[in-house]
Amino acid sequence: MSDVKYTRGGCARPATSLQFHTGSWRVQRPVHRHGAAPCHVACPAGENPQAYLARIEEGDEQAAWRELVTINPLPAITGRVCPHFCESACNRATYDSAISIHGVERYLGDKALAHDWHYAVPARAVGAARVAIVGAGPAGLAAAYHLTLLGYQAVMFEANPEPGGTLRGAIPEYRLPRGVLQVEMQRVLDIGIEFRANTRLGRDVSLEELRQSHAAVFLGPGTQRARYWHVDGIVQRDLHQALDLLKAWNTVGKLSMPASVAVVGAGNTALDTARILRRAGVASVHLVAHKALPEQAASGDDVMPVHPREIAQALEEGVQIHPHRGIRRLLLRGERVVGVEMVHMKKLRGADGVYARVAFEGTETVLHVEQVIPAIGQTVDGVGFDALVADNGFVSVNAQGAVTAGYQGVFAGGDAIGKGGTVTRAIGDGRRAAAAIHGFLQGREWAASVLAPVTFAQLNVNYFEPAPRPEDPVLALKKRIGEKEVVGGIEQQAVLQEAQRCFSCGNCFACDNCWTLCPDTAVLKTQELAADGAHYVFDYDYCKGCGICAQECPCGFIAMEAEL
Amino acid sequence: MTESIINFYELRRKQPRFQGIDAGHRACLGCGEALAARLVLESTGPDVIVANATGCLEVFTTPWPESAWRVPWLHSLFENAAAVAAGIEAALKAQGRQSKVLAFGGDGATFDIGFQALSGMLERGHNVLYVCFDNEAYMNTGIQRSSSTPHAAATTTSPAGKQRMGKRHLKKDIVSIIAAHHIPYAATASVAFPSDLRKKVRRAMAIDGATFLQIHCPCPLGWGHESEESIAVARLAVQTGLFPMIELERGELTGAMPIREQKPVVDYLKPQARFRHLFADDARAREELEHLQALADHNIEIYKLLGSGVDALDSEGADTVRRGGNRWG
Secondary structure, three states: OOOOOOOOOOOOOOOHHHHOOHHHHOOEEEEEOOOEOHHHHHOOOOOOHHHHHHHHHOOOHHHHHHHHHOOOOOHHHHHHHOOOHHHHHOOHHHHOOOOOHHHHHHHHHHHHHHHOOOOOOOOOOOOOOEEEEEOOOHHHHHHHHHHHHOOOEEEEEOOOOOOOOHHHHOOOOOOOOHHHHHHHHHHHHOOOOEEEOOOOEOOOEOHHHHHHHOOEEEEOOOOOEEOOOOEOOEOOOOOOOHHHHHHHHHHOOOOOOOOEEEEEOOOHHHHHHHHHHHHOOOOEEEEEOOOEOHHHOOOOOOEOOOOHHHHHHHHHOOEEEEOOEEEEEEEEEOOEEEEEEEEEEEEEEOOOOOEEEEEOOOOOEEEOOOEEEEOOOEEOOOOOOHHHEOOOOOEOEOOOOEEOOOOOOEEEOHHHHOOOOOHHHHHHHHHHHHHHHHHHHHOOOOOOOOOOEOOHHHOOHHHOOOOOOOOOOEOOHHHOOOOOOOEOOOOHHHHHHHHHHOOOOOOOOOOOHHHHHOOOOOEEEOOOOOOOOOOEEEOOOOOOOOOHHHHHOOOOOEEEEEOO | OOHHHOOHHHHHHOOOOOOOEOOOOOOOOOOHHHHHHHHHHHHHOOOEEEEEOOOHHHHHHOOOOOOOEOOOEEEOOOOOHHHHHHHHHHHHHHHOOOOEEEEEEEHHHHHHHOHHHHHHHHHHOOOEEEEEEEOOOEOOOOOEOOOOOOOOOOEOOEOEOOOOEOOOOOOOOHHHHHHOOOOOEEEEEEOOOHHHHHHHHHHHHOOOOOEEEEEEOOOHHHHHOOHHHHHHHHHHHHHHOOOOOEEEEOOEEEEEOOEOOOOOHHHHHOOOHHHHHHHOOOHHHHHHHHHHHHHHHHHHHHOOOEOOOOOOOOOOOOOOOOOOOOOOO
16 A cells, blocks of 8 residues: 555544634624513503413413413403503504404403313412402402412402492493303302402491401402582583493393483493493484594594494494583573583693693584483592592502502502503502512512513514404494494404414514524524523524524514623 | 533534534624525435535635534535536446535636536536525635626725726626526525525425525625624515526526515615715716616516515515424425
8 A cells, every 4th residue: 555645635524613612702692581572561460462372372272371360360351341452562563463462362261261261279378368358340359369379368348249340330241241251250259269248348347347357458449439520510400420321221221311312521431321322222322522533633632542443333333422522511491401512622731831621612513412421430439448538539559559548558459549440450450469468468568570562673573474463253233232242252263373473572482593594503402401481592602693693583582792 | 400501512413403514613703605505404414425616615614624514525626616526426426326416616616716617517417406605706815806796896806986886797697597508407595585595405406417506695794794684684685686586497487586575775785885885975876776776676577576476475485483493394
């Protein structure tokens, strides 16, 4: 064998380049960073729709429901009545259309009722502390539920024979069927909550008694007192309050009203009252709203705080809405209403910078109606806890939900604290108060976490397909009689599609982008070894810090951190 | 489990894909070519032999005595990758063996220096897939213009200045020239669309005969954009129409990736320093911007890139992500 070499050259063993750690070149490193999805940040109850949409996409609807009820025990209810702040915040709305989160929530809630899924409640210790809850509306039910999950014995005191509060009294059946309401609330009470019906604070039991026999007290009394309404000091003799009419309709199912009625107000109560009047056979129903219709609103306008869908349905049903109008004068014959004088109004900023409603002279018109029903809001009926009600008619609380009037261990939430009256907000109040009560009883301060939402700009939407949002089925106008539910739910197939449409803002959904696009093979795939909910780890021995993974991550889950 | 006790060596070995080029290579940050080469080998699998022309890919993967490759790999000269591949293929055939032979070259080695050997290999019909990693200049030697450098791009040998607005000539239409050899399959691809890229590699691998793939790969250093923008820039090249994604079989156009929403060429040009002079307040610059836009519009027109038909959006080619990552098919 000759040792003459005919060619010059070199050779190397495979992948020996691994001996060289290119990570030493790096001046910035990619890190996984969980972000809060905007739907989560926007939800007044604190739900995290991104998380339960993920479970649905994984094919586990029950796990999705479990995720949902760790925050909100009443999804079948809120899926129907909440104006879904989550969808207004959804990043997908900037791309094509928001995820139908309320549709998914309602689907999961209904599925749980149909399949009799139960909350996971830990066993309660013997001699667990007792916490009193006044009012079995959404705030009280949520507080009782979360206190039970935290190991306390919740005791509810309700003035009415049945639980529900606003849900039962103020929301008509065509928006929230009583069957759904009944079963979902009963499921909450069944986790071991003591329920004392027909027990009114200030009549059957006093606040002081509650404070002495319980470790803490939560007040969720709602707002039961209609705001005093008059036009220049004048009120017709047969004045009806909107809330009373709703209660009567919801319990009796009949109303006796003249053929033409004007409802005054711009909120849900006003709109629902107008709609039940149509159902009760009132031929001519007018809604005089001092605010703008959502679709006509200019920016900065104050808009009617109701879902645009509800307005559209009311218009379809024949309710005549007069936006930006106020009532200047009642036209009376004797003490009987024969009409109202309306005037154009707008909220404008005055020279002192304060907003005030201004009526425009020369725009007066007369509306011939035989009855006027005010629906301009309610305040707290403070019988039994007068000392806690502030001058504005609401119970004043601090950031933890504790009353500020000096009663230690007393917390409040829901409509009674006057911070925007939605069912979802009330449920959030109840949950936050439960956490605060837990903190109070353990002798430590509790503070709600404040999260910054993942913005649209943090996502990379080049990796998503445009896809339509499923619309809720709406009952045909002809069929909308009596108590029939107007808006239907979406089907399983649509729910799954919504889960697939979710951008998964701020949370890894294992799409393989970083793993695929790293030029340096410095992203390695592993679910087991990734400690942070990701499905990948960075091999910093080789990562050069180019930033492609962060730039191309569809979910905004990867951030670059300076290393120098 | 914390990251500090992860056995990365084990984990790297167990990755559910073939990593034909492993870590530790010396490519710059955000190198499109390093990514493209790994993606190609992911689709070919390990049963290949690679003949590599001189260029960045050759240099940064094989700093002697190391190699980043996990496949048999050979470098000889700048001009002869196709000839070496043809020889390997003939030798394998003589031995009765089946391995597919790949030839890798940059745009310099393909459009200019190795063009004659490439043309010969195609003409003789060797069972070789030739992959051209097109980063539009001689990057390895310091960014000299090649016949692939696009019109109006500044390089060290086509500088922008008083006399000229960057390169005065046009980018050579290599894929049409290749297709004119009447080979069974020639296509263009981009690192910004890995699903499409892998699909095209698989198609080429399934064909017994000479096939060709041109992959558009950004060079952050030579193009003058941030390293993290490599994919975004490559994506814009496709979305503007400046880099049409097409497939040619026996010279006939058989596929074109549609553009969902045509972006103006300035979106693509703006992030790149090699086109910076086009944004000066200068009549020639304005004219060249219009010229580049016209070139993009021309591509869209001749290849009918504004989608139509049943799958106008080409959902198959799009890189849609799904939970669990199973988009690659």
